[in-house]
Amino acid sequence: MQIETNDIARLAQILERHGIDAIEIEQPGLSLKLVADTRERVAAPPGAGAAAVPATDTSIVAKADVAGQFLAAHPWRDQPFVAPGQRIEAGAIVGLVRIGLLYAPVVAPAAGTVEAVVAQTGAMVGYGTPIARIRPLS
Numbered sequence: 001m002q003i004e005t006n007d008i009a010r011l012a013q014i015l016e017r018h019g020i021d022a023i024e025i026e027q028p029g030l031s032l033k034l035v036a037d038t039r040e041r042v043a044a045p046p047g048a049g050a051a052a053v054p055a056t057d058t059s060i061v062a063k064a065d066v067a068g069q070f071l072a073a074h075p076w077r078d079q080p081f082v083a084p085g086q087r088i089e090a091g092a093i094v095g096l097v098r099i100g101l102l103y104a105p106v107v108a109p110a111a112g113t114v115e116a117v118v119a120q121t122g123a124m125v126g127y128g129t130p131i132a133r134i135r136p137l138s
Contacts, residue, residue, distance in 0.1 A: 003032055005104075009065060012127040060110050062132040068099035070106075070119040070131065082114045082132060094132040097125060112136040 003025075011034055015023060024033040064070070072080040072095050082094045088108050095106045095117065112134040119131045 003030065005066075008032070008034070009127070012067075016128065058136065059115055059133045060108075060112060060136055061130045062094045062106055062108050062134060064097050064104075064106055064119075064125045064127060064129045064131055066097050066099055066104045067126045068097040068104070068124070070121060070123050070125045070129075071096040071098055071103070072117055072119075072121045074103075080117070082117065084114050084116055086114045088112065088114060088134070095119065106131045108132070108134055110134065110136055 011023060014020070015034060022033065022035045025031070074081075074096065080095075082088060082092070088094070089111045090108055092108045093105045094108055094114070096103045097106060098104075115133040115135050117132045119125055119129065125131070
């Protein structure tokens, strides 16, 4: 039996929704262990540019769909995918999450202007961790 990426994402959502900390699945030739990070999700240390967001803020947040190491730029490029002030379209790549040899894109859920990339390059992020804050187009 092969486990697809969509199945893993669904399992992670179920864990989070029901407050389950971990699940481990083992079969001959297959081992999967998902651990939910129940700590408060902070992608950047205090004072690293992640300013507090007002309660009336209408920003849209691009979130990680998988757990792994956040990368603001592709390993073969020097420039990050996005920068504050940059206008982007829905579906634009705002960063990558590296899981072993796999790179999963983090995409913008809507068009707008990048307010901040709140995740720090090299930081470990979990499912649902905020990566970038986007001001929607008016």
